[in-house]
Amino acid sequence: MDDATQASWAKGELREVLSLMMIGTCVWFAGTQLGLFSLLLTFTTFHQLHDLLMLAICMSFGIAAAAIRKSLTLRRVMISRDLAQSSAASVARHDAMTGLANRRLFQETLDTRLASVQAPAPVAVLLIDLDRFKPVNDVYGHAAGDAILCAVADRLRALLPIGNVVARLGGDEFAILYDYGKDRETVGRLAQQVINALSQPLPWGESRIDIGATVGIALASPEISTAETLLHAADLAMYQGKRDGRGAFRFFQAEMGIALRARAQLEQELRLGIECGEIEPFYQPVVSLPGRELIGFEVLARWRHPVQGLLAPDAFITLAEETGMIADLTWALMRKACTDARSWPSHLQLAINISPLQLQDRQMPARILAILTETGFAPSRLEIEITETALVNDIEAARTALTSMQSLGVRIALDDFGTGYSSLYHLRELKFDKLKIDRSYIASVPLGAERAKLVDAIIALGSSLGLVTTAEGIESSDSVDWLAGQGCTYGQGFLFGAPMTKVATDRLLTEWTDGAGNLVLDRAANGPTLAIEPRTAAAA
Known part of the structure; x- marks a missing residue:
């Protein structure tokens, strides 16, 4: 408390005491004039001192009242201070929202x-x-x-x-x-x-x-x-x-400390890589069956790491989802892919996967529309692939998002069909344009008739619902012939080409163009030879 505050406080106390003493004096004056003190005369030996004695008594009552009032005020201040200190100590040691210890x-x-x-x-x-x-x-x-x-x-x-x-x-x-x-x-x-x-x-x-x-x-x-x-x-x-x-x-x-430091470094490098454009789209061909006409590409992410070289998605996609960077990664990838594909034939489609976290974002359709508008890419050429895992948390939010995107002209494909939680339920509740048969089913076809029946049933299901089907992971011509015979619409796999860069894709389009300007795979060759990555499913 500074000197000015102390002086102000002292003046206030003095004023209060004088006021109460003045009140006592007024009481004495009123009592004297009205004869209220006459009963005390019999007990007073010196009558001439009576007035002075009563004045002193009245003024003393005023001083006593001031002292009592000050005492009560100080007590209230001390109690309030103790409560405030106790509350401050509690707040300083507890979480305000949950009430738990901090x-x-x-x-x-x-x-x-x-x-x-x-x-x-x-x-x-x-x-x-x-x-x-x-x-x-x-x-x-x-x-x-x-x-x-x-x-x-x-x-x-x-x-x-x-x-x-x-x-x-x-x-x-x-x-x-x-x-x-x-x-x-x-x-x-x-x-x-x-x-x-x-x-x-x-x-x-x-x-x-x-x-x-x-x-x-x-x-x-x-x-x-x-x-x-x-x-x-x-x-x-x-x-x-x-x-x-x-x-x-x-x-x-x-030993966990070593792994954590490596993860923290990779997380920092990934964030920087997204900002600097190190995550780039690779394109894997999708062809119609049985003619093998090129109808578009699936966009797959690759990280061109400055030290480790080209990294496949399994090295960073999970990390991006856990750290919340998946949205920035996907939008940057989509923007780059739509820009690349503007110069390709207008009938070629782009398919890109959306993570479960993004599907819960109510602004997702608006973000996609903004990218399409910015790049000048036609919505009818874009296909969004979602997995059944993305539909489990909130099917109503998924329904709203899918309907909004389809109203723009964007196609919706249910990816990895048969590996999720409730495939038939989602097919009944939501409107899809395409089913993508998971590569694990395609790989099992040569293993026996029972496995082949599962794939046949999926194709038949899609056909009965008016949906086209795409078989993933095709690696042999025998699989192509069998799938085409069962009515599968499209095929995708290393038989037709591994994921490739924009430069390699441009060269592929040139080589696949026939004299009439159509894009057709060379039937005499065992698939194109432009793939720059090993022809293994793990690389996808």
């Missing part, structure tokens, strides 16, 4: 627990990271994201035994401090219970939101004996679980 309180509690017993303490830290949470705010809004975090907090509280601590460390990351006593096996059981609980769908309006959780576990040991080192070890274990496919728990092991 990182600070969690670390303090963990350090206290580790110091209270002789090392190593029977303490485990479970670090929980939500799966598929990042797109929620973009797709459903921040209110939905906040609701999910609160629901996760409630589910974790319900699971945790009394005496243990659950905290929200920040974002979609939670932590549990668990004292497992003499039974270390309970740590794994608790981690699995957490995964099961958080994998249950969360209702939001008329939709449901499916997330999940990956859990990293670190146990206190002589080498890992502080809150900081335990949290770091659990973080490494959690990232290992993410790399292994998510929805699992992993215990910390020393």
Whole structure:
């Protein structure tokens, strides 16, 4: 408190005392004039001192009232200050949204627990990271994201035994401090219970939101004996679980640090690679059956890494989906592919895959339209491929997105048919233009009649629904003849060409053009020889 404030406070107190003394004087004056003090004359020895005595008494009451009022005011201020300090301390150690302990309180509690017993303490830290949470705010809004975090907090509280601590460390990351006593096996059981609980769908309006959780576990040991080192070890274990496919728990092991550093570096390089245009489209031919006329290309991503060379999708697509970079990658790939294909014959189509996360984005049709408008590529030449996995979370959102794209003239293909969750249900509920038969079915055709019947049934199903069919992974001429005989519409595979660059594709178009200007594969050759990658399914 500065001097000016102190002086103002002192003047205020003096004014208050004088005011109350003046009130006492007024009471004395009124009492004297009205004879209210006459009853006290019999008890007063010196009558001449009566007026002065009553004045002093009245003024004393004023001073006493001022003192009492000040005392009560100070008490209220002290109580308010204590409450504010207690509230501030609670806020500083708890998450405002979920009410859980925050990182600070969690670390303090963990350090206290580790110091209270002789090392190593029977303490485990479970670090929980939500799966598929990042797109929620973009797709459903921040209110939905906040609701999910609160629901996760409630589910974790319900699971945790009394005496243990659950905290929200920040974002979609939670932590549990668990004292497992003499039974270390309970740590794994608790981690699995957490995964099961958080994998249950969360209702939001008329939709449901499916997330999940990956859990990293670190146990206190002589080498890992502080809150900081335990949290770091659990973080490494959690990232290992993410790399292994998510929805699992992993215990910390020393070698995990090396893998995590490599992943972090690859993530940084991928983000930079997307920004710098290192992810480029490769084009795999799609032909009609049985004539093998070229009808278009499927767009496949390749990363031209400055150090590691050309990388196939399995080296970076999963990472892009986990880190939320898949949307930027896909839109950049689509923009480049549409630009490349503008100079090709106008009947050739482009097929490009959309990730499950993108299908939940209500702005996806608008983004596609913006790219088509920017590049001048006709919507009727674009085909969007989606997998059944993308349809599971929210079929109504999928229906809206697909209808919007088809109204633009864009075709929709159901990719990898037969490998998803509920193929017939999706065919009934949604309108597709094409079925793509998964390569695993095509590869099984030569193995026996029973396998061939499955492919025949898919082709017949597509035909009965008015859908064209594309067989993926064709690698032999015998497969072409059999598929054509069953009524399969289109074929795609290394027999017709591996994914290739724009330059190689331009050269291919020149070589496949006959005298009449038609694009036809050379029937005498065993497929084109322009593929620049090994002819193996793994390279696709």
